[in-house]
Amino acid sequence: MNAQAVEQGQLQLPIGDPGQRWITMLDSRLESYYSKERKVSPCYQVRASSIGYPSCQIYQMIKNWKFKRPFSRNTLERFSDGNWHERAVITLLEDAGFNALHRQLDGEVKFRNKTVATAHLDTVLQERSTKDQILAEIKSMKGTQFDKMNSLGDMLASPWYAQYYDQIQAYLEAFNKHLPFKDGALLILKNKSDSCLKYFYIAKDKGRILELKHKAADIHQALEMPEPKQEEWLAARRVNNLETCEKCDYFVPCKPNVEPLPLELNIEGEESLAELLRERAKVLAAGQEFARIDRRVKDALKKHPFKRALIGDFVVEKTEGFRKGFTVPDGNRVEITIKAIGEVSE
Numbered sequence: 001m002n003a004q005a006v007e008q009g010q011l012q013l014p015i016g017d018p019g020q021r022w023i024t025m026l027d028s029r030l031e032s033y034y035s036k037e038r039k040v041s042p043c044y045q046v047r048a049s050s051i052g053y054p055s056c057q058i059y060q061m062i063k064n065w066k067f068k069r070p071f072s073r074n075t076l077e078r079f080s081d082g083n084w085h086e087r088a089v090i091t092l093l094e095d096a097g098f099n100a101l102h103r104q105l106d107g108e109v110k111f112r113n114k115t116v117a118t119a120h121l122d123t124v125l126q127e128r129s130t131k132d133q134i135l136a137e138i139k140s141m142k143g144t145q146f147d148k149m150n151s152l153g154d155m156l157a158s159p160w161y162a163q164y165y166d167q168i169q170a171y172l173e174a175f176n177k178h179l180p181f182k183d184g185a186l187l188i189l190k191n192k193s194d195s196c197l198k199y200f201y202i203a204k205d206k207g208r209i210l211e212l213k214h215k216a217a218d219i220h221q222a223l224e225m226p227e228p229k230q231e232e233w234l235a236a237r238r239v240n241n242l243e244t245c246e247k248c249d250y251f252v253p254c255k256p257n258v259e260p261l262p263l264e265l266n267i268e269g270e271e272s273l274a275e276l277l278r279e280r281a282k283v284l285a286a287g288q289e290f291a292r293i294d295r296r297v298k299d300a301l302k303k304h305p306f307k308r309a310l311i312g313d314f315v316v317e318k319t320e321g322f323r324k325g326f327t328v329p330d331g332n333r334v335e336i337t338i339k340a341i342g343e344v345s346e
């Protein structure tokens, strides 16, 4: 490295041919790794991890089978990140004197002698000196969500996070024979921003387990039906409740039997706005890809001490300074969400 250039605030980073080759290779290796992870074909099993969410009986069926799409790279990156957070917590607990037993064990929820859901265990923690054991499920989340989760009540109040409660109930059932202690389990939350942990003890809830078994059995038998029968099944279970359905990602493909969403404004005729929305949809994917690459470049550059750098064909400048904290004054907030007709989120 040229010390004088560094002193003058100019740094030639080694991104010439070998650097570029490495970057291209890393990116294409990861792309092919993630392509293998992208399961296009639906997997015809009810998953104990998401059986509880949401209360609508057919949501899982629609999400996982009827309108299943391959995951985007960004979603797979998030899954992979979640796995790494889980491994980090396990390593920490092992260093702190616990054994992590039955890692990634597969299990089944049975109802009337039939497997109705499959489960995949994080671990059973064993305290090394007493040999006490307890089932443990590890979840990582953004700092803003983590800060809101301070009691079991906070979790159950959120339809999304209440599924962790149901997941643990289903796991207590699926892994019953591997558990010396069967009365409850630990949910361990990890803050992705600062690595802090929170722990919740969740007691076994036999009533909820029975409800979940009925739900899983119902979906399971629908999966074995021929297509026309499945349509009848779906029609019979649509909640058809505007308050629930209008928040659902699957409103358009599911077609619940509710009055059309009340639209207060119809600007079909305003061509420029419709055209802009079409243009916006076209560049959306490119914008997301830009944001992903931009973040990687800037994260990499933040690690280097420089003011001005020549990197390949680009001059990059870095300014650093102190940002004073401030509170945003109260005021009206306007948010606009745009969804294409028929668009389904992952």
Ligand code: SF4
Pocket (backbone or CB within 6 Å): 056, 057, 058, 059, 062, 237, 238, 239, 240, 241, 244, 245, 248, 249, 250, 251, 254, 255, 256
């Ligand atoms: S639109 Fe309504 S009925 Fe259809 S999956 Fe969503 S919540 Fe269930």
